[in-house]
Amino acid sequence: MPVDAVALSLHGAMIADGYDTAEGDLLRNIRAVVGPNVPIGAELDPHAHLDDEKLAHSDILVFFKEYPHSDVYERAVEMIDMTLRMTRGEIKPIKSVNDLHTLGNFHTTREPVRSFVARMKAAEEEEKVLSVSFIHSFPWGDSSSLGAKILVITDDAKERGDSLCAALAEELLAIRGQAQVKFLSPIAALERALAVNGAPVILADAADNAGGGAASDSTFVLKAMLELNVENACLGPLYDPGAVTLCHSAGAGAHLKLRIGGKFSAASGDPLDVDVEVLNCTHNLLMLNVFGGPDSVALGPAAAIRVGGVDVVLTSKRQQALGDLFNGVGVDWRTKKIVVVKSAQHFHAVFGPSAAEVLYIDTPGSVTNDWTTLKYVRRPQGLWPLDDNSASSPSSAGLQF
Numbered sequence: 001m002p003v004d005a006v007a008l009s010l011h012g013a014m015i016a017d018g019y020d021t022a023e024g025d026l027l028r029n030i031r032a033v034v035g036p037n038v039p040i041g042a043e044l045d046p047h048a049h050l051d052d053e054k055l056a057h058s059d060i061l062v063f064f065k066e067y068p069h070s071d072v073y074e075r076a077v078e079m080i081d082m083t084l085r086m087t088r089g090e091i092k093p094i095k096s097v098n099d100l101h102t103l104g105n106f107h108t109t110r111e112p113v114r115s116f117v118a119r120m121k122a123a124e125e126e127e128k129v130l131s132v133s134f135i136h137s138f139p140w141g142d143s144s145s146l147g148a149k150i151l152v153i154t155d156d157a158k159e160r161g162d163s164l165c166a167a168l169a170e171e172l173l174a175i176r177g178q179a180q181v182k183f184l185s186p187i188a189a190l191e192r193a194l195a196v197n198g199a200p201v202i203l204a205d206a207a208d209n210a211g212g213g214a215a216s217d218s219t220f221v222l223k224a225m226l227e228l229n230v231e232n233a234c235l236g237p238l239y240d241p242g243a244v245t246l247c248h249s250a251g252a253g254a255h256l257k258l259r260i261g262g263k264f265s266a267a268s269g270d271p272l273d274v275d276v277e278v279l280n281c282t283h284n285l286l287m288l289n290v291f292g293g294p295d296s297v298a299l300g301p302a303a304a305i306r307v308g309g310v311d312v313v314l315t316s317k318r319q320q321a322l323g324d325l326f327n328g329v330g331v332d333w334r335t336k337k338i339v340v341v342k343s344a345q346h347f348h349a350v351f352g353p354s355a356a357e358v359l360y361i362d363t364p365g366s367v368t369n370d371w372t373t374l375k376y377v378r379r380p381q382g383l384w385p386l387d388d389n390s391a392s393s394p395s396s397a398g399l400q401f
């Protein structure tokens with residue numbers, strides 16, 4: 001101290017015991033330390049809760065525009081650039097916010113959200129518009145600020161920011177229904193995948209996505225695959241350190257009876273008792289990180305096993321399918337008819353371009369997309385599609401920052 005500026009990399013959906021907005025609390029305390037005149041900028045994930053605390057105790061908030069989040073680096077450059085320009089007195093950032101009263105999944109890999117991202121970038125070309133963000137919100141976080149929002153930051157042009165923000169909010173509301181993902185049951189998804197002419201068909205086990213907090217060891221999809229006698233398929237990552245240890249002891253080529261999955265969560269389903277062949281073992285399975293940069297994500301000791309016609313990758317670290325987790329343990333997923341990944345959407349950056357088709361499955365898991373089954377206590381009322389608010393329009397009311 002003193003510092004010229006603060007630039008932070010946050011997520012934005014953190015809720016801790018007694019703290020409805022952990023990152024809002026962090027920003028408030030940083031403001032108390034650095035004082036009122038030091039610019040505070042932060043980059044965040046669009047699966048965040050945009051609340052009054054975060055808005056009030058920051059100057060610049062920039063959210064990733066892409067889902068999967070392939071633009072972390074670009075948005076960081078923008079945030080740091082704006083923060084430095086503010087430090088030099090070149091700009092005066094002013095925020096405008098609009099509350100969409102909406103929950104949803106907004107994949108930017110396809111229409112209509114693909115065009116909405118282009119629309120946000122086009123709006124940023126306007127002289128006084130510094131940054132436009134669409135906060136998707138995080139439906140599995142029980143926050144009093146739950147719900148999607150639009151954030152526009154202008155260079156001292158509040159009126160223009162408000163009008164642009166309102167216009168973008170209306171556009172998003174017009175497409176929100178069309179934007180939603182069509183989730184299938186495991187059996188329905190597998191039957192549809194088998195009927196696809198071409199391969200591989202990628203099936204996302206979204207409800208067991210460790211990135212959202214799920215156990216990543218649910219057995220609903222694998223059970224359905226075995227019931228249907230699916231051949232030439234693979235599935236992963238299935239978090240089961242105990243089963244990995246047994247596979248390492250038995251070694252590649254061993255045939256044994258093994259109990260896999262269904263251990264770590266009440267939402268994981270039952271474990272499966274199956275006859276397996278150990279295909280391969282590795283002491284540290286690495287998965288390239290879709291978020292960019294040189295770092296791989298470590299899945300720890302891992303094993304590939306064959307269960308019926310399905311090659312299953314068992315791992316010792318809980319992590320979603322951010323990238324190729326199969327080849328590192330000898331499973332060539334590109335030659336498979338069906339590839340099941342435990343991930344909601346980040347898998348798409350690596351697997352999507354090679355896919356004959358991508359299908360999304362919903363099961364009872366921890367991050368199920370049937371939000372009517374979640375026991376919210378703090379969320380606001382009037383949230384589409386949980387509550388009937390079809391008559392309501394977006395508003396900035398209630399946000400005091």
Ligand SMILES: [Zn+2]
Nearest residue numbers: 045046047069
């Ligand atoms: Zn996210």
